Amino acid sequence: MISNDDIFNIKSNTDFEALALEVFKFQFKNNKVYRSFCDLLYKHPSDIKSINEIPFLPIQFFKSHNVLSTSLPIEKTFTSSGTTGSVTSKHLVSDLKLYEASYLKAFKHFYGQIEDYVVLALLPSYLERDGSSLIYMVNDLIDKSKQAKSGFYLNNLEELAETIKTLESQEQKTLLIGVSFALLDLVETYQFNLKHTTIMETGGMKGRRKEIIRQELHQILQKGFGVNQIHSEYGMTELLSQAYSKGNGIFECPPWMKIVTRDTEDALSIQQPNKTGGINVIDLANLNSCSFIATQDLGKVYDNGEFEIIGRFDNSDIRGCNLMAL
Numbered sequence: 001m002i003s004n005d006d007i008f009n010i011k012s013n014t015d016f017e018a019l020a021l022e023v024f025k026f027q028f029k030n031n032k033v034y035r036s037f038c039d040l041l042y043k044h045p046s047d048i049k050s051i052n053e054i055p056f057l058p059i060q061f062f063k064s065h066n067v068l069s070t071s072l073p074i075e076k077t078f079t080s081s082g083t084t085g086s087v088t089s090k091h092l093v094s095d096l097k098l099y100e101a102s103y104l105k106a107f108k109h110f111y112g113q114i115e116d117y118v119v120l121a122l123l124p125s126y127l128e129r130d131g132s133s134l135i136y137m138v139n140d141l142i143d144k145s146k147q148a149k150s151g152f153y154l155n156n157l158e159e160l161a162e163t164i165k166t167l168e169s170q171e172q173k174t175l176l177i178g179v180s181f182a183l184l185d186l187v188e189t190y191q192f193n194l195k196h197t198t199i200m201e202t203g204g205m206k207g208r209r210k211e212i213i214r215q216e217l218h219q220i221l222q223k224g225f226g227v228n229q230i231h232s233e234y235g236m237t238e239l240l241s242q243a244y245s246k247g248n249g250i251f252e253c254p255p256w257m258k259i260v261t262r263d264t265e266d267a268l269s270i271q272q273p274n275k276t277g278g279i280n281v282i283d284l285a286n287l288n289s290c291s292f293i294a295t296q297d298l299g300k301v302y303d304n305g306e307f308e309i310i311g312r313f314d315n316s317d318i319r320g321c322n323l324m325a326l
Contacts, residue, residue: 002026004098008105010255016284020051020258022201023284023291031069033061034290036169041268052260052270056280056294062089062238067313070094079131080237087239091133092290101241103137104144106254110244111175111198118147118167122178122186123202133237134202138177144302161190164197171196177233180217181208189225200231200244214249214309234309238293240285249308256284259307261299273303276310 001221002022010016025045027034034057038044043055061067064087072094080089093099107114117315126132142150149167153160167174172199178186183201218230229247243251243259252260261277263269273278281296286293301307 002287004101007256007287008101010284016255016258017051019284020054020282020291021048021289024048024054025275026287027069027212027274027290027292031067031290033057033065033067034069034292037061037186051282054282054292056262056292057290058294059089059236059238059296061290062091063087066090066092067289068092068094069290072288076136077131078133078136078237081125081132083128090131091237091240091289093240098285098287099133099136100140101141101252102241102256106242106244109254110246110252111303114141114144115146116173117145117150118172118174119145119150120160120163120176122160122176123152123183124182125179125204125208127152127154133240134235137242141175148322157186157189160186161192164192164194168192168194168196174198175200177202179204183221184209184217184224187221191224191226192238193226197225197227198231199225199227200233202233202235218249236295237279238289239283240284240289241283243307250306251308252306258305259299259301260284261301264292264298267294269314273301276300278313279309280308 010019010094028038028045037057038055038203041055048054074092075092075096076093078091078093093166119138121138121142123135123138126135149163164174164176176197177200180201180203183199201221221230222228231247232245232249233242234251235242241254241257243253243257245251261271261275262278262280264277267278276298279295281295281297282291282294284291297309298311298313299307299309
């Protein structure tokens, strides 16, 4: 039986590969949707000798099927944001402790103790709907910080600006995590020169502004906040882990998560590093759903395992993957 400790005690690539193969066998056996997908590809655990041979489930299956590898009761259903009338993804979570361990251990891995930070959240578009996994995570980080000034801000930008300036004057380590359009709103009204505050964008204009490339966004935010780097979080409803960037849009995964790219013309072919392709995610914290997901993001993985996101597929179909009626 695979335990949470197995997932979070990975020390090397060898450990990761061995556990990923175990998770694949477990999910092949216990996940009906994933098993059907693998069967259509004629892929069986006895044929799989490395993680590059493991089939990646197209992310659209989270819109059309219950992607589960367990019969445990569902504790929480996370849902993606979507335009009115569109079908949203749903991630059925049977073990919230596993999700909590994943984001708390990842935060500690990249940033240190959460108790050292005041956490300020500027996430209006997420707060305005139910089922956001990001809100669940940030709310828990706010609680775990045990700092009186930690909290969510909706449209009260003046109060937020005053809080940031007060914390700066106290030389308090602060994390401001926000959706792109709201961070832009903030720096258009207020100017900062921050020394003790980490600015982390979670991406997306959510239809509030014209989309701009990350480089341009970061330049505007760097100038407005008076910082050298803008940090970023790469996560999604269908994952229980996040990758983080400390600048320049280059992301790093925690030890239990890995990114590879697939050939855009042959969705079943995994590429060598340094080539642009479709982003495939291995998230071992997704033990009870599916750990092997073909996303709709385009990106590039480097030799050291770090990666960048370059864009998204234009159409919703991922070529070569649509083997089952969605």
